[in-house]
Amino acid sequence: MTVFRNGKIFTAETQTTTVSAMQIIDGQVVWTGTAEKAPDDSEVVDLAGKTVLPGLLDIHTHPKYIADALHGVACTPPDVMSIQDMQAALRLSPAYGQGANVWIEGWGFDESKLAEHRTPTVTDLDEVSTTQPIFIYRSDCHSSVGNSKALALAGITAGTPDPVGGEIGHFKSGEPNGYMKEVAATQLLIQAKSAQNFETDVTNMTQTSRHYLENGLVAIGELMGRKLPYDTLQLYEAAYQKGFQPRTAIYYVWNELKGLSEPLQHPNHRDLTIAGVKVFMDGSISGETAWNKVPYPSGKTGVSLTSTDELLAAATFAREHQMQLAVHAMGDAAIQRVLDATASLTPWLGVVPSVRIEHATLLSDAMLAEIKAAPMNYGLVTQPIFLFAEDESYRQFLSDEQFKTAYRIKSMNQAALTALSSDAPCTPWAKPDDPFIAMQAAVTRTAANGDVVNANEAISVTQAVLGYTAWAAQVAGLADSGQLKPGYRGDFVVLSQDVLTVAPDQIGQTNVTQTWLGGQLVYER
Template identity: 40%
Template structure:
């Protein structure tokens, strides 16, 4: 969250229209300061907008025509920029779509300001001046927030918003950031930093300690909420299947590097075709990480029973990390973008729990369409009740118990991510735990999201009290 810096949050349920989004962006502290200062925002979900569309450059020009304005969608896969930002980046009707990305255009071929996937987003991001503030200070400032949420271990699954993330996080730890941190830099960013050279190897110090590199991250596809997840079947009322983002050569190269450096590969894969493609590529290969998964299937959204059979039969050791917060917060988008059959196979958390030992739940905060997405009790309630924020059924047959949901967020998560000595209370662990204000196992399930952390203990020391 801290890497978003001076960025205005425009998440639902707070922002539900383009007009409301514009008003929120007008509160940016740098608006009106300098024509070179970027006005940034993050978190919009157009599926909840009264206008039922994405904002465009024309809309963001109402915030400013003199300053560049850049706004990330909640899922992180789309950015919208104003006319000034397009001009700075040199994007016009003649600009071709980059490989793995798309520049949306109007009927005349002019860019609308909507940039889809990281390859297109980077056309603009490359022109944003570096932040002069040390990111370690912003990371350290998150400590109170993390501890108030009871988070004693976190993973950064796309640590490319910060240059040299490992030193930055370690400086933050020296300045007061308490949780253990496992970092997964983006493979594209590592290659870009290396330039024409081979991506450098990690040393032992990089891979161990309270703050460490856990692996590298790649994107197999986009998101369901924007119809960019890669599916076997087309989206409803469409011939569009989504598409592949990372090239096979990049995937193979990243896995070879991770194997050599004894770290994981985390692959964003939401659609069933994306997930099957990863299993096709690596299912028969020898794993390299011992007792923990070598390859993480992150988000793992559309997952049939047959695909679970494939994971269990594979020679490769796969971990499956999924969510309930997406289904909970983005119900309208999933209802519109999945067929009835796909809906039944979306986020099968009970099947994951029962059939895949290396499975866990995660928040994906802040790339989630909910202002309070790193509140684990919202995700636990959604896992137990399998109902969206508006009460809609999101797959009752895949509901799990409170205890099972807690395990997916604690011991199972720590095992997959190498968060050492966390995830339980027993001899040999580091005595990091939380005290809650209510008994999560006995409160009515519809009130689980009202449970709060009273105390957070880290390595036997009380570090937070409400």
């Protein structure tokens, strides 16, 4: 048993509750209060006046992609501003020159930020290597590009048909140009890569544990669970055996569940759960594939990836298995289809949101009112890092009226349970899942380029913290996380500065100096 005292401990019970001491026994908080009244029969840890928050929760992220990214190349500004920069960065990858079976990987490019204002092609990547496969995620992680070796390993030729919901890019000659548009096409390369590298994937996933802990993230939502080429559950169970520590909730992609003939497996690790079904309604705004009611300047309206009938089939599966339905919907047309299909359904998970709308990027007043009034209990999970890092794309692709409906976090929070998250590494920023950069963006509504994004939708610092703690726990059904009060996990972080009082434009400079799980120190900067 341990008493932690002399701290500014934000318990997240309310927007103002702080205490100076707490006691943790057997991994759980059993008492909070003032240091003078702390139990005297425990080991004492002096917090030295530091600010303490409950362990942070990133309930929409892509740990497998993060694992790839951490040993891959960041193709993001300010270091990569052109395709030539990208080629140079890839040649500096530790994987470069390591043999024909070693993939060179990168992530984060946004063609609108490259000097050439185009997507790199197979020809560009072949200038780096034709003997090693190369794979690079676009910033949204929906689309990607591969070199000729990667295309060959995936069996992609001029005659390969487009997968449902995706598109294989081609040169005018008909030969594949390396660009794999949207998730279904990108998965063709990912499956080829992962089929060769399960043990490598386990090692990389295990190594991400430190990445999460140094960001104060004690629980994560894996929003891209797969059954092929191997089960994501197997990946995590193997990683836990090797020392992976954050609590994980897996959401399986619906397309890989709907034809499932055998029952879902139950995890063997206490910190690993099968939490939901993931459905894609559309793509991304920066990729002009989010499904919008008003066309983009190019005349495109985005892509509609899931019909109402298919969405309802996924909802039925989620209900039968007592799981959440998590729906990726960025454009207003995509979100409206979700509401039209599910608003009148009877919730099946009690106080936990049965339906999560992921991103919920463009929301009109009417849609917010519908969410608030619906019989369905919705959870909204959005990403302030997008308004911070992708402002130029949103300004370019949205009209002024559309832009006013983007990332309405304050209004979202008034309509339904709302959580903040990263969707990492799916944005062109070198630290895509730094929670304090996201909090700063939510509070200041100021993008990295200085543009102010709908200032009237700003939330307070404590609300931003709750978006990564108590509110996130409620949205994700993590009943014993997100707060520091008796009966809850003794998971917490110690900060380099008082995020609750620092100047708003300095929030993003906050670092985690210690992360504790169950009252045990697991990371120290």
